[in-house]
Amino acid sequence: MSAVTALPRCAHPDGSIREGKSTVGDAAKSAPRRDGGPSEAPPPTGPADEVLQERLQHIDHRLLVLSGKGGVGKSTLAVNLAVSLSLNGRRVGLLDVDIHGPSIPKLLHLEGRTLSGRAEAIEPLTFGEGLKVVSIGFLLENDQQAVIWRGPLKMKLIAQFLRDVEWGDLEYLVVDSPPGTGDEPLSLAQLIGRLDGAVIVTTPQELALTDVRKCITFCRQLDVPVLGVVENMSGLVCPHCGKTIDVFGAGGGGEGMATQMGVPTLGRIPLDPQVVQASDAGQPFVYFYGKTETASAFRRLSEAVIDSVEGPSATTTEADDVASS
Ligand SMILES: Nc1ncnc2c1ncn2[C@@H]1O[C@H](COP(=O)(O)OP(=O)(O)O)[C@@H](O)[C@H]1O
Numbered sequence: 573m574s575a576v577t578a579l580p581r582c583a584h585p586d587g588s589i590r591e592g593k594s595t596v597g598d599a600a601k602s603a604p605r606r607d608g609g610p611s612e613a614p615p616p617t618g619p620a621d622e623v624l625q626e627r628l629q630h631i632d633h634r635l636l637v638l639s640g641k642g643g644v645g646k647s648t649l650a651v652n653l654a655v656s657l658s659l660n661g662r663r664v665g666l667l668d669v670d671i672h673g674p675s676i677p678k679l680l681h682l683e684g685r686t687l688s689g690r691a692e693a694i695e696p697l698t699f700g701e702g703l704k705v706v707s708i709g710f711l712l713e714n715d716q717q718a719v720i721w722r723g724p725l726k727m728k729l730i731a732q733f734l735r736d737v738e739w740g741d742l743e744y745l746v747v748d749s750p751p752g753t754g755d756e757p758l759s760l761a762q763l764i765g766r767l768d769g770a771v772i773v774t775t776p777q778e779l780a781l782t783d784v785r786k787c788i789t790f791c792r793q794l795d796v797p798v799l800g801v802v803e804n805m806s807g808l809v810c811p812h813c814g815k816t817i818d819v820f821g822a823g824g825g826g827e828g829m830a831t832q833m834g835v836p837t838l839g840r841i842p843l844d845p846q847v848v849q850a851s852d853a854g855q856p857f858v859y860f861y862g863k864t865e866t867a868s869a870f871r872r873l874s875e876a877v878i879d880s881v882e883g884p885s886a887t888t889t890e891a892d893d894v895a896s897s
C-alpha cells in the first residue's frame with residue numbers, strides 16, 4: 573500500500589502535494605489562492621457532512637482528553653486509557669490532535685511510521701491487538717519538524733482524520749489534545765458531533781487546578797459533558813521502597829476542586845519514575861508493567877470511564893496483564 577498523498581493537500585499551507593511523508597510550510601503562505609491551494613479546498617467539514625456522519629455512526633463512544641496546562645500527563649494518560657480499554661476487550665481508536673506537539677507516536681514506539689491507504693481511505697496504524705492510532709506525527713519528516721498553522725488548517729486536518737480514516741467499528745475513540753482550550757479541542761468538539769465526555773487531567777498544584785477550571789468552563793460552554801477529573805502525579809512512588817509519598821498533601825487538590833466544580837473525580841495516578849522510563853521507551857505502562865500498583869491505578873481509571881459511559885455493570889474484573897515488568 574502506498575503512503576498517503578491526500579493528506580498533504582490539506583496539510584501543506586503552500587498547497588503542494590508531495591509523495592510520501594508530508595512536509596509543512598509557512599502559515600503565511602496559506603493566504604487565499606486561485607490554484608487549488610488549501611484555502612480553496614472545501615470549507616471545514618460541518619456536522620452536516622454525510623461522509624463524516626456515516627463514519628461517526630460507527631464510533632460508539634468518543635472521549636476527549638483535555639488539560640489546561642502542558643506536561644501534566646495528558647498524552648501518557650490518553651495512551652494508557654486507550655490501551656487499558658483495549659485490554660478490557662473494547663475496540664478502540666486513539667486520535668492525536670496535538671498538531672504542534674504530537675507525542676503519541678513516541679509513546680507507542682511508532683515513530684518514523686507513515687499512514688498508508690488511498691485519499692479517502694487512510695489506514696490507521698495499529699498497536700498491540702488492534703488499537704488503531706492516528707497522529708500528525710505520522711505525516712512529518714521527522715520529530716524536529718515544526719508545524720506552523722493557523723486554526724482553519726488545523727480544522728481541515730482534524731476533519732480529515734475523522735472523515736477519511738478507516739476507523740471501522742469502534743467502541744471508543746480516545747482523542748489526545750494539546751494543552752489549553754484552543755483551536756484543536758474546539759474544532760474536534762465542533763466536528764465530532766457528540767462527545768460522550770471530556771476527561772480532564774490535572775496535577776495537584778494550585779496553578780494547574782486553576783487551569784482545570786477553565787477546561788470545565790470550556791466544556792460547559794460547548795455542551796461537552798465532563799466525565800471527570802484525573803489527578804495525575806498524585807503522590808510519589810518511592811523508587812527505593814515502592815511506597816507512595818503524598819508530596820502535595822493527602823487528599824489531592826484535584827479531588828477538592830472537582831467536588832467544588834460539581835464534577836466527578838475519575839482517578840488518581842501516582843508520580844512513578846517507571847512511567848517516565850516506560851514512556852521514553854515507547855512502552856505503554858499498562859501493557860508492559862501490568863502488575864504494578866500504578867498500572868492498577870490506570871486500570872481503575874479506565875473502569876471508571878467505562879462505568880460512566882456504559883453504566884456501572886459494564887466493567888469486568890481488571891484486564892488480564894499482558895506482560896509484566
Ligand atoms: N504518573 C506519572 N508519573 C511519572 N511521570 C509521568 C506521569 N504522567 C506523565 N509523566 C511524565 O510527564 C511528562 C509529560 O507527560 P505528557 O503525557 O507528555 O504530558 P502532556 O501531554 O500533558 O503534555 C512525560 O515525561 C511523562 O513520562
Ligand SMILES: [Mg+2]
Nearest residue numbers: 646647670675
Ligand atoms: Mg501531550
